Amino acid sequence: MIHLAIVEDNDATAQLLCSYLEKFSREQSVHKGQTPPPQTFTIQRFATADSFLEAYSQNFHLVFLDIQMPGTDGMNAAQILRARDSNVSIVFITSLAQFAMQGYSVSALDYIVKPLDYPRFSTKMHRIMRSLPAVRALDQPSILISSAGKRHVLSAQDVYYVHVEDHHVTLSTSAGTLPVSSSLRSLQNDCERLGLVRISAKAMVNYRFVTRMDRTSVTVLQPGSSPSVTLPLSRARSSAARAQLTQLLASGGRTGGTV
Amino acid sequence: MTITQILSPSPLQWTNIQIMLEALLAGHLVALKLQKRSHYWARVFITSLLSCIIVASIPVNQMGTPSVLLSGILLYSCALLVLTVALYACYRETAWTVLFCAVAGYTIQHLLSALNTLAERIHAYDALSSLFPAFPGLRIVTYLALLLSVYLVCFSTVCRPARTLGHIMVENRSMIVLTIVAACADIALSFYVFQLFLDYPSSPFGVVLALYDALLCALLLYMLFELAINRSLKERASTVERLLDDQRQQYAMSADIIERVNIKTHDLKHQLTVSPSVQNLLHDYESVYHTGSSALDLLLSQKHSEIENLGIDFSCMADGQSLSSLADDDVYALCGNILDNAVNALSAISPVSERLLVLTIKTQGELLLIHEENPFVGSLAYADGLPLTTQENENYAHGFGTASIRRIVENYRGTLYLHDRDGWFYVDIAIPLPSEDPANAR
Numbered sequence: 001m002i003h004l005a006i007v008e009d010n011d012a013t014a015q016l017l018c019s020y021l022e023k024f025s026r027e028q029s030v031h032k033g034q035t036p037p038p039q040t041f042t043i044q045r046f047a048t049a050d051s052f053l054e055a056y057s058q059n060f061h062l063v064f065l066d067i068q069m070p071g072t073d074g075m076n077a078a079q080i081l082r083a084r085d086s087n088v089s090i091v092f093i094t095s096l097a098q099f100a101m102q103g104y105s106v107s108a109l110d111y112i113v114k115p116l117d118y119p120r121f122s123t124k125m126h127r128i129m130r131s132l133p134a135v136r137a138l139d140q141p142s143i144l145i146s147s148a149g150k151r152h153v154l155s156a157q158d159v160y161y162v163h164v165e166d167h168h169v170t171l172s173t174s175a176g177t178l179p180v181s182s183s184l185r186s187l188q189n190d191c192e193r194l195g196l197v198r199i200s201a202k203a204m205v206n207y208r209f210v211t212r213m214d215r216t217s218v219t220v221l222q223p224g225s226s227p228s229v230t231l232p233l234s235r236a237r238s239s240a241a242r243a244q245l246t247q248l249l250a251s252g253g254r255t256g257g258t259v
Numbered sequence: 260m261t262i263t264q265i266l267s268p269s270p271l272q273w274t275n276i277q278i279m280l281e282a283l284l285a286g287h288l289v290a291l292k293l294q295k296r297s298h299y300w301a302r303v304f305i306t307s308l309l310s311c312i313i314v315a316s317i318p319v320n321q322m323g324t325p326s327v328l329l330s331g332i333l334l335y336s337c338a339l340l341v342l343t344v345a346l347y348a349c350y351r352e353t354a355w356t357v358l359f360c361a362v363a364g365y366t367i368q369h370l371l372s373a374l375n376t377l378a379e380r381i382h383a384y385d386a387l388s389s390l391f392p393a394f395p396g397l398r399i400v401t402y403l404a405l406l407l408s409v410y411l412v413c414f415s416t417v418c419r420p421a422r423t424l425g426h427i428m429v430e431n432r433s434m435i436v437l438t439i440v441a442a443c444a445d446i447a448l449s450f451y452v453f454q455l456f457l458d459y460p461s462s463p464f465g466v467v468l469a470l471y472d473a474l475l476c477a478l479l480l481y482m483l484f485e486l487a488i489n490r491s492l493k494e495r496a497s498t499v500e501r502l503l504d505d506q507r508q509q510y511a512m513s514a515d516i517i518e519r520v521n522i523k524t525h526d527l528k529h530q531l532t533v534s535p536s537v538q539n540l541l542h543d544y545e546s547v548y549h550t551g552s553s554a555l556d557l558l559l560s561q562k563h564s565e566i567e568n569l570g571i572d573f574s575c576m577a578d579g580q581s582l583s584s585l586a587d588d589d590v591y592a593l594c595g596n597i598l599d600n601a602v603n604a605l606s607a608i609s610p611v612s613e614r615l616l617v618l619t620i621k622t623q624g625e626l627l628l629i630h631e632e633n634p635f636v637g638s639l640a641y642a643d644g645l646p647l648t649t650q651e652n653e654n655y656a657h658g659f660g661t662a663s664i665r666r667i668v669e670n671y672r673g674t675l676y677l678h679d680r681d682g683w684f685y686v687d688i689a690i691p692l693p694s695e696d697p698a699n700a701r
Contacts, residue, residue, distance in 0.1 A: 098548070100576065101577060102578075103576035104578050104620065111576070124572070130683075211623065211624020212624055212691055214691050219624070242689075243674065246688065247678070249623060250689060251687055252630075
């Protein structure tokens with residue numbers, strides 16, 4: 001079940017979008033048969049960005065957001081939304097492609113130019129659907145870490161990097177630096193699910209916080225007070241790790257898959 | 260030599276025919292991917308037949324007679340010459356490329372015969388026959404197995420890598436000289452070794468010499484193909500460089516024209532006499548793309564009509580500002596190549612409504628990130644991180660396009676990752692931006 005929000009002031013456009021989504025959902029289930037559960041949508045419509053932001057809860061997977069609306073416009077609304085929820089996928093609706101050009105600033109997934117026609121909408125929706133599970137698979141899981149007798153539940157947004165120093169594994173997280181007793185190898189699977197990439201025998205980094213990368217090192221920002229940290233890229237892993245990070249960074253973690 | 264002598268060859272003549280056939284097979288193996296002439300198989304058949312007749316008609320003297328030296332030289336050089344001519348008759352390539360293939364093929368054949376001799380010298384065949392006396396044809400089977408394995412090894416180790424990089428290019432002087440030296444060395448070597456075997460049929464040197472002969476052939480082959488690969492790599496690099504130069508020049512010219520048109524547009528707009536419809540037109544002209552990078556704006560407005568005409572749904576979310584640390588002509592060539600590749604692939608997609616092109620350009624920290632995706636038809640194989648051109652007749656532009664992309668990305672110490680998944684092709688690029696001075700950061 002995919003939770004959708006349509007934020008659109010024009011009733012006709014909103015209705016058209018709803019009917020397209022229903023048609024798309026029907027076609028999907030016919031096309032795929034019974035084997036994978038047919039993707040169904042719950043659709044909630046908002047007439048203004050303000051009413052949407054007021055009622056916003058984090059359970060939306062995908063938001064269709066009109067750019068030109070009275071009150072808070074779509075682009076500003078997206079910025080406010082992104083600050084609250086880094087996972088939700090945003091697709092703009094616009095009458096001119098030029099207005100959506102800045103979609104990169106809120107990591108928008110795509111945009112749809114009015115007037116909508118169904119075949120093109122369907123193509124876009126296929127791409128969007130392909131991108132959604134990858135985002136959710138990477139963003140939703142959290143891991144349970146016990147450090148110094150305390151348990152921490154950490155999500156993808158919480159872990160900046162993991163590294164080994166003097167045979168001790170420490171996690172740099174939003175909850176501070178957490179020393180753990182397990183080995184890096186045993187943490188690797190969990191960390192990869194969060195979007196961390198192994199860059200050497202001693203370190204894994206979360207692509208979301210990477211601010212710089214060259215042939216020999218990766219710099220990771222630690223939000224908050226601490227300065228950013230530069231970790232060496234091992235020679236053996238350099239090209240594979242850089243390819244993996246590049247893919248995650250440039251696509252925003254959407255086209256997942258192994259390198 | 261009479262006709263009957265040719266038609267009923269002596270054992271020695273049979274040996275010559277066998278050598279010729281082996282050399283022909285090896286030569287065709289090396290030349291496999293070259294441009295074939297029309298009626299290829301007929302040509303192969305006729306040239307092979309003629310080659311065998313020619314080789315069989317070369318006078319062969321009994322071993323041990325003084326004139327064996329002369330007939331040996333005659334035979335070996337004739338075989339090479341015949342092989343070259345035969346290959347030339349089958350492939351539409353320059354004489355030098357064909358000579359290269361002939362020498363390589365001939366060397367492969369010689370490697371086989373050296374190994375065969377070695378097997379004889381260490382009595383491997385005799386040992387096998389005594390082990391399995393029930394199979395009289397064992398010797399031939401063993402020999403065929405040896406042939407198959409030698410050719411297979413040569414084919415997969417030296418010939419294939421050379422072929423994946425495109426056509427073997429022998430347009431270089433040092434390459435030609437080396438080919439001739441290798442050919443001469445090969446002939447002299449063959450003969451010398453042959454002679455030595457005749458002089459000392461039972462000496463242990465026979466084994467050493469055969470081994471040495473085989474090793475030298477292998478080394479020669481390796482050298483030949485290594486040079487051919489380097490050659491075509493260099494050739495490729497210079498083509499990429501030329502292509503980039505062209506694109507940079509095109510950018511400089513276009514930028515100049517656009518600037519002049521912009522000045523005129525600006526002037527026109529401020530003339531009160533201009534009618535509202537022209538005013539609108541001027542507005543449209545000005546507002547096609549504003550990404551913050553003049554090079555990207557220019558490129559996008561140039562590609563606009565092509566993308567529109569092909570019915571491509573183009574989603575572009577680009578932070579032109581983030582491209583400011585790259586040279587304008589690099590931006591133009593880099594994004595131009597990415598778009599050209601995508602448009603090329605998309606033009607084969609049907610129905611038209613499935614032609615979707617997504618381009619995102621943004622920054623994260625001090626990294627410039629470029630992402631592009633599009634559906635494509637067919638499947639892709641990769642060599643060294645770049646997709647190989649799929650169809651034989653496809654122009655080289657695609658291959659050189661991705662090579663140019665990598666060239667530019669690596670010039671800026673960035674990373675390029677190309678891959679495909681479920682019928683979609685993805686380009687991901689990360690380029691480190693010049694570090695901000697910490698003192699000026701805030």
